[in-house]
Amino acid sequence: MTVTADARTELDRTRFFINGEWVEPRGTETHNALEAATGESLGTAALGTDADIDAAVGAARNALDHGPWSRTTPAERAEVMLRFAEALESRSEATSKLVSQENGMPITLSSAFNGAAPAGLLRMYADVISNTELETVRPSAQGATIVRREPVGVVGAITPWNYPQALAMFKLAPALAAGCTMVLKPSPETALDTYVFADAAQEAGLPPGVLNIVLAGREAGASLVSHPGVDKVAFTGSTAAGRIIGAECGRLIRRCTLELGGKSASIVLDDADLDTFLAAMPTSSFMNNAQTCTTASRILASRARYDEVVEAVAEFSRRQVVGNPLDSSTTLGPMASQTHLERVMGYIDVGRNSSARLVTGGGRPSDQDRGWFVEPTVFADVDNNDQLAREEVFGPVFAVIPFDSDDDAVRIANDSNYGLGGSVYSADEERALGVARRVRTGTIGVNRYDIDLGAPFGGMKDSGIGRELGPEGINNYLEYKSIYAPANRLG
């Protein structure tokens, strides 16, 4: 069933959520949010300035230093977080649809990542904090030491447009559980959906100032990173921006986690079952129209079966149902913006102008007369040194690269500045596991690739610093403190 934009009401998000209230912007700039599949208007959002960021950080700082949140017990925080989860869940259908319209994400995926995941993460971290020891006492040479875990403080969170709800909640849920307060700055490409967090937080009774949301561009984002009231920066986005943000955090000795770009490889060994490999493609390579940081955009194929793999990938790409992301039969929606479409088309030109062979795709789909659609595109005979094999495209443009042996496959997979995801396919599970252990990426799949929200997630090399998710994700938001105390504290 196709739900068209006709049923939509234009959203007005022209105020910011600061200190538990909807406040007027200090500046005048607004952003007109457009639907990726049609180019039509979805609504208007205010764009924040340095002054808006300053007000939001002030509210978060005040809530941390003087409000109740950082001094509540884990059980008290967990109770609010569970109410927050319920409030999000009651909005999940509308939120999933809105994000699909904003960034082109197929609705089934959106229901999982923008609908279900945020509430699930709140519940997971409510449970994690309820089972985390925040104070222990150990003997020391002179007496006893009380080792405490305290909230890291005010968090400046900056998120991209590709999974706006889930990626914000990767940060917000553990931060709330730890007792931190936050200023969240989403991306203008997905200008409207993050404010659903504010609606739900108000309903759940989150104290004022604990969560503040200001939509803004890069400049105001930079002022959040360097604001003296911020203790920790949690960033997900491009490696280029991460480099700037990481440098600034280094200068300020400010804690930061960086979840950045990728150029992951699917390794198809010579004994792989191709049906198993193809069954993994929707999550390993095509997820969210290949606008996913873990997208396996390099397909490494054993030379012994190279032609077979190239044809299988090309055939799989031709079978994609390109269309409106609100139609549940669509497997490939549009790119998130006109600018991003142009970037992806630019990489198709890069491939055409290289020695690689275009096997399928290479243009805009002829049956889509509006929206930012691109044909799934496969290049074969790509050299791993080619620009197409080295840079993140962030769209459905795939490079198939031959290898000679398992060692050669590991060498090529690791010959990348990035180290985020990947997968290995083989009929011999032990052999695939052996290869997986040698690939330098933060996550990797064996005969499949699905992100597990219950396990640490993040990158090696230029893909970032730190890990989100899993019970370990709470560590980003807690700081150790040792109190040297008299021996009678040992009890």
Ligand code: NAD
């Ligand atoms: P982007 O870096 O352009 O923007 C991300 C966010 O950072 C936006 O909110 C943007 O306004 C802000 N920003 C940009 N420059 C900034 C600066 N100098 N200071 C402060 N804020 C700044 O990225 P994008 O195009 O929105 O997202 C796509 C990128 O995100 C891809 O590279 C993708 O791989 C990466 N990503 C990584 C992960 C991960 O977990 N590793 C997950 C999703 C996306």
